[in-house]
Amino acid sequence: MDVELFERGRAEVAPSAVHVPHWLGAERQRALLAACREWARPPAGLRTVRTPGGGTMSARQVCLGWHWYPYAYAPTVVDGDGAPVKPFPDWLGELSRDAVADALGPRAVPERPYDIALINFYDGDARMGMHRDSDERVPAPVVSLSLGDTCVFRFGNPRTRTKPYTDVELRSGDLFVFGGPSRFAYHGVPRVHPGTAPPELGLTGRLNITLRVSGL
Template sequence: MDSELFPRGRTEVAPGAVHVPDWLDAGAQRQLLEACRAWSRPPAGLRTVRTPGGGTMTSRQVCLGWHWYPYGYARTVVDGDGSPVKPFPGRLADLGRGAVADALGPEAAAAAAYDIALINFYDADARMGMHRDSDEKSAAPVVSLSLGDTCVFRFGNTESRTRPYTDVELRSGDLFVFGGPSRSAYHGVPRVHAGTAPPELGLTGRLNITLRVSGFPDRS
């Protein structure tokens, strides 16, 4: 927003969990959106994720570097068209390290070799239940970037999906990083505020780009 009654600033939501508003400027958001649109095309494009119990996630997802499915990683889209997962671009690795350095300090970013991107698209009715990012072999911080509609991001504790938790408003361009003692915290998206994306972005809905370090052996 152009005029904030209380300007948004960097906030430590929990130890090792930091919200940095407006981290991506308008130009960077447009560039990232165009890249996401290209990555979302088949093969290995945007898909609906089905859970082992037969349910489906309401957000849709595309992966880069390693393909995530409930609850593991593969090198092909094993729960979709079977195509090889799209490569993880070096520019996202640089973006991830820069995000961690800005949020948690350069020491936290030094050894963060980002090699996974999970890109989730939320329409007005999509939600994400409370969960932990626990299928990786690395404890490096998770980087979350938001584009489009504002959402309520619920950041919880490491013990259960229930309280205590903190609800954070994530807008287009916002950065959220969680590592250290908060790396295994439960988190989710209980609500998306439809129609709140910056008009100049040209996006209906919300994109969340989550960057992770796999800790897996080199795939080359």
């Protein structure tokens, strides 16, 4: 087991944008990974996302609750096999609410239930450009959970894709929540560190589970 010289503590990276290391313990990580593997199976399984300009995202994705495609939501996989999107489980909604309460406080927990999960799989070469999560109809906090390989998570500002931004190292089990004045901040993943996943997890690559309230 690796021993760190300095323990990683929670940090407010920007107003109402909080990083909580080690939020998921080893058992919860394994359980969430097992669920992700089931969700990734067809129909409505893991797919390559194509952008309106004809390009493709290097991170592959599967959705729960509502299917996201650039830049809207649908009840079916309109840009894939056309199957109905997999349901969003109640336990994942409870996990989302617990995450917000822990990171931002109970008053930040939205009245509407969490009902969307975007699950992105990154291999060693995958990246995510700077973007905003702005296709939802309510500005409830976004919850992000990491499994597997460590990544550099770049968290910026609501005005521009460029600086100022802060690079945060997200490891397996880490939580990142952003809401309030940072809800529409640009963010991305410029780099993944291959081979850094906990060996006992049994995952090659990185999974990011992003949880949202649609307002639909």
